[in-house]
Amino acid sequence: MLSLRLARGAHPLVLLRRLLVALAAAGVGFLLLCSLGYAVAHPKATHESLVRLLWCAAPLAAVVQFALAVARNDPATRPRDGLDAIGLGPVRLSVLAATSTAISCSLGSAAALLVYLELRGDLGATPLSGAASGLLDGRAALPWGAALTLLGLLPALSAGACAIALRPRKERAGRAPGASEATAGEEAAPAAARAPRPSYAGLPWGVSIIACGLALEAYVGHGPAPAPNSLLALPGQNSGASPGLLGGWLLASLGLVLAGPGLTHWCGVLLSAGRPGAMRLLAGRMLQDTATRIGRPLGVLCAVASGALAAVELYGAAWERSGPRPFGPLTGLGAAVVMACVTATAITAALDARQLRSDTTAALDRLGVPASLLRGAAAVRSLVLLAVLAPLTWVIAELTALPLSR
Amino acid sequence: MVAPPDNDVLWARGLHYSYSGSPALTGVSIGVREGEILAVTGPRGSGKTTLLKCLSGQILADPGEVWFNSAPVHTLSRSARERLRRERFGWIDCRPHLVPELTGWENAALPLLVRGTTHRAAKQTATEWLERLDVGDCARKRPGALTQAQRQRIAIARALAADPTVVFADEPTAPLHHTDRAQVLRTLTTAARSHQITVVLATLDEESAALADRTVTLVDGRRGGAIPAPDASEGEGRAACSVSA
Numbered sequence: 001m002l003s004l005r006l007a008r009g010a011h012p013l014v015l016l017r018r019l020l021v022a023l024a025a026a027g028v029g030f031l032l033l034c035s036l037g038y039a040v041a042h043p044k045a046t047h048e049s050l051v052r053l054l055w056c057a058a059p060l061a062a063v064v065q066f067a068l069a070v071a072r073n074d075p076a077t078r079p080r081d082g083l084d085a086i087g088l089g090p091v092r093l094s095v096l097a098a099t100s101t102a103i104s105c106s107l108g109s110a111a112a113l114l115v116y117l118e119l120r121g122d123l124g125a126t127p128l129s130g131a132a133s134g135l136l137d138g139r140a141a142l143p144w145g146a147a148l149t150l151l152g153l154l155p156a157l158s159a160g161a162c163a164i165a166l167r168p169r170k171e172r173a174g175r176a177p178g179a180s181e182a183t184a185g186e187e188a189a190p191a192a193a194r195a196p197r198p199s200y201a202g203l204p205w206g207v208s209i210i211a212c213g214l215a216l217e218a219y220v221g222h223g224p225a226p227a228p229n230s231l232l233a234l235p236g237q238n239s240g241a242s243p244g245l246l247g248g249w250l251l252a253s254l255g256l257v258l259a260g261p262g263l264t265h266w267c268g269v270l271l272s273a274g275r276p277g278a279m280r281l282l283a284g285r286m287l288q289d290t291a292t293r294i295g296r297p298l299g300v301l302c303a304v305a306s307g308a309l310a311a312v313e314l315y316g317a318a319w320e321r322s323g324p325r326p327f328g329p330l331t332g333l334g335a336a337v338v339m340a341c342v343t344a345t346a347i348t349a350a351l352d353a354r355q356l357r358s359d360t361t362a363a364l365d366r367l368g369v370p371a372s373l374l375r376g377a378a379a380v381r382s383l384v385l386l387a388v389l390a391p392l393t394w395v396i397a398e399l400t401a402l403p404l405s406r
Numbered sequence: 407m408v409a410p411p412d413n414d415v416l417w418a419r420g421l422h423y424s425y426s427g428s429p430a431l432t433g434v435s436i437g438v439r440e441g442e443i444l445a446v447t448g449p450r451g452s453g454k455t456t457l458l459k460c461l462s463g464q465i466l467a468d469p470g471e472v473w474f475n476s477a478p479v480h481t482l483s484r485s486a487r488e489r490l491r492r493e494r495f496g497w498i499d500c501r502p503h504l505v506p507e508l509t510g511w512e513n514a515a516l517p518l519l520v521r522g523t524t525h526r527a528a529k530q531t532a533t534e535w536l537e538r539l540d541v542g543d544c545a546r547k548r549p550g551a552l553t554q555a556q557r558q559r560i561a562i563a564r565a566l567a568a569d570p571t572v573v574f575a576d577e578p579t580a581p582l583h584h585t586d587r588a589q590v591l592r593t594l595t596t597a598a599r600s601h602q603i604t605v606v607l608a609t610l611d612e613e614s615a616a617l618a619d620r621t622v623t624l625v626d627g628r629r630g631g632a633i634p635a636p637d638a639s640e641g642e643g644r645a646a647c648s649v650s651a
Contacts, residue, residue, distance in 0.1 A: 277522070278520040281508070285505075285507035289507040360506065365464075366503075367492070369492065369516075370492070
């Protein structure tokens with residue numbers, strides 16, 4: 001109830017973000033229901049049904065990530081002094097965040113169920129009824145238990161992820177939770193005692209995993225053609241891509257995700273190298289400091305973008321009007337959900353970082369640092385990130401698509 | 407409009423300010439002479455911070471006038487007031503409010519860098535001030551690795567390194583222990599006197615006020631001791647107490 005009450009008074013932007021989560025959840029729910037419908041209509045084709053279900057994992061993961069980012073950025077679930085004093089501390093608030101995430105995801109799933117039934121023609125006597133019954137296999141009856149289980153998957157997963165990710169960390173002596181500089185008195189901050197893992201630690205791992213993925217792809221690409229009914233066939237390729245090729249692609253994407261924070265950090269180092277002026281100094285150091293927070297979603301964004309570029313490379317010719325179309329509307333929906341979620345997550349993370357810096361921004365304003373300088377620093381940061389990450393993404397997309405297109 | 411007296415570097419008349427309806431300043435007039443250390447004392451909530459913010463041009467009094475070096479501040483645009491704060495004023499808050507990503511000397515040199523001073527000159531000035539304030543060994547550390555006293559000294563160095571005309575210090579010793587408090591305050595006042603910097607110091611304790619040349623007391627947004635507040639008489643409060651009991 002409290003989460004609903006807090007949502008009632010929330011800023012429209014916050015509500016919009018939750019609505020986006022619900023929409024994304026609806027998209028994933030729809031995809032899951034479609035794969036269920038296919039499985040029910042074609043009881044013989046277990047292999048194809050399984051592949052369809054497995055492909056739903058990508059949008060599912062993207063939505064869980066987006067829901068987590070939104071919950072982390074939600075002002076209603078930040079620890080607040082007043083609420084902590086009356087017993088609504090970080091523990092309760094993480095539960096609250098999980099609840100509100102589950103609510104938005106369940107709303108989306110319910111909407112997906114309604115739309116699915118409507119399009120199949122199960123609701124009857126409504127204008128759109130049965131508009132896509134051919135595509136959605138409207139003849140077979142839907143097993144309710146299985147449908148509800150699949151729809152409950154996303155709320156449960158995202159709520160669990162929220163509860164785990166937002167649970168309060170272990171309290172350390174001398175550092176009050178939620179307050180960095182606020183504690184009064186001689187707050188001795190032992191630097192060595194809480195030295196966090198540097199954000200660039202993942203970079204070597206990321207680079208080596210990307211290299212492994214590309215090498216695997218190149219190796220498998222030269223090997224003999226795989227059995228035609230091997231698992232995880234790419235859509236639109238009759239001969240079927242072997243699991244090795246797909247595994248290599250996935251490894252390269254994973255490497256990009258891991259390398260994201262490190263890349264962001266070194267962008268910051270590069271930016272503030274030499275004898276920087278105020279703008280370059282602020283921009284570079286901010287980038288280094290927020291490398292983990294911004295770099296991870298950026299890495300995911302890069303991975304998805306390189307996947308999309310590789311797909312364009314592979315199927316670019318097939319998008320012409322003539323010839324067989326490899327992508328059905330459902331593949332398009334899945335891809336749209338993934339890309340929208342990943343982009344929205346990156347934007348949310350950037351907003352989150354800005355909000356965390358609001359204290360510092362206020363202090364700089366008191367010193368008379370003009371707002372134009374801060375805006376300039378933000379622009380420089382985005383430009384540098386773009387200049388470094390965009391070519392990298394393109395190169396990796398080209399390299400992953402090379403063996404696949406042969 | 408009456409021109410301010412010549413020896414006042416900063417001069418304000420009839421300052422009123424209220425935070426969305428709740429009054430913080432109700433008619434404060436004040437003059438700050440060149441090179442002096444002026445203490446503004448008063449209990450919490452008496453409007454010290456608001457007065458300092460008005461004087462430094464962070465907020466605009468409504469109504470009220472602020473003059474700096476015989477030029478009006480209250481008629482300036484926001485960007486002009488920002489430039490004034492950047493080039494002529496220094497600000498020390500009750501919390502250090504350092505930029506967490508920057509090292510000690512970079513924090514202290516930030517106002518100079520923003521002004522467009524060269525990197526080398528800014529670094530040299532900032533390091534000199536850090537040495538003077540006994541935090542020279544913190545120059546290469548981030549604020550997260552320092553104690554609160556060290557951070558506050560870096561904040562003071564940041565305010566003084568930019569060679570301001572007036573430094574506003576809003577309870578600069580609030581987060582410190584007794585020994586640190588005395589030392590920090592003494593360094594601030596000594597540095598200000600030796601560099602002819604005017605200091606407006608908001609403080610709670612009498613001890614700090616003793617280091618100042620002059621003391622102005624604020625009570626409920628008014629100059630204390632000047633005119634008794636007419637509507638906050640004792641009788642009203644007593645009546646309210648008896649009703650609630």
